[in-house]
Amino acid sequence: MARSAERNAETRERILVAAERLFAERGVVSVSNRQIGEAAGQRNTAVVGYHFGTKAGLIQAIAQRHTEPLEQIRQEMVDAGSDSTDLRDWVSCLVLPLPRHLASLGSPTWYARFAAQVVTDPVLRSALGDHTRRSPSYHQMRDGLRRCLRELPEPVWSERSQLTSTLLIHACADFEGALAEGRPTIHTTWEGMAAGLVDAAVGILRAPATALTTPGTP
Template structure:
């Protein structure tokens, strides 16, 4: 602590600690952009370091760690903030008897967060790749608060819907998740390409309606063919 300014010397602009944090953040944001634009498998650590303007090729390992550590750090930088929004929404919708309100509590925190990032952004495209990469499925943890609140929200949704066999309810939930993740990724890509921000309010409402409809859709029961009886 500086006795004159009362400011922690390690956090003042230009301090070694502040410079290290700035470099780490630059590496995270650069990696996120490259991953979003080119794909996880197409980007090397060396390319990230060079794009971030770092002369030392070991900068990524020094400031962050392994490639998995890097992807985990980028993911958490977004998911923690999405979790806070989800927690508020799920709590507010808890007493509602309308399935759509519970769906909205899971969809809107994400689209609202994406809206807060401005244009261009790379979060949706990056996360879409992370959650569908089989090599990362068990290695990049989701924020526990988000995971718990998401499960609370899903349980609330299904409590207001007709009971389905477990396999069918799992398929519908999976389809809804993929629809939200990839729709947002595509909207983000188009917005970045055109230079025109996505209408995230419209996207959020449209996805909420679509997912609600998907979950509420009547179950089609295939008729079981009866044994044919030959005429005498």
């Protein structure tokens, strides 16, 4: 019984690693369960469905593998700066956990590119976002940002919050791909890239709100 459970755990891990890589490199829609199973070294073509059910279930399981280390990094940063009124401190809590987590994994990594693929799918992106929305440190970080940006009208805050989150995912995905493929980059380390990203996010959030319109109008 114990050996069977161990084999099942090993199989699940191989599937998760293979799926994350294939989704990152080819896109979610383009990859079949059969291809994932083969990449994971499994002969049974139904093995992915057996362990994870739907594609959304597989995506949630991939995200779960990264949730705990990301949460730990973010929580430590939030705890250290809980009394801060400096916008840059809270933007750092938003931006730095993902690059620092990816840096800790070595190279190559696929998670940022995987996330970038998933968030473009209107159905599957909620499977990825559920883990973030359940994170206590994520909500603490957002509260800290909002306290620093009280002057922003709610529609502008919502728009810029989405913009900075999108920037984070896609900028990390591009840098991750460049590292994996050996393409030249402005920064040579995740920490350097992240510092530039913090600067950009602060600029987005602090920009004058000159384009406010009534929701639903052009």
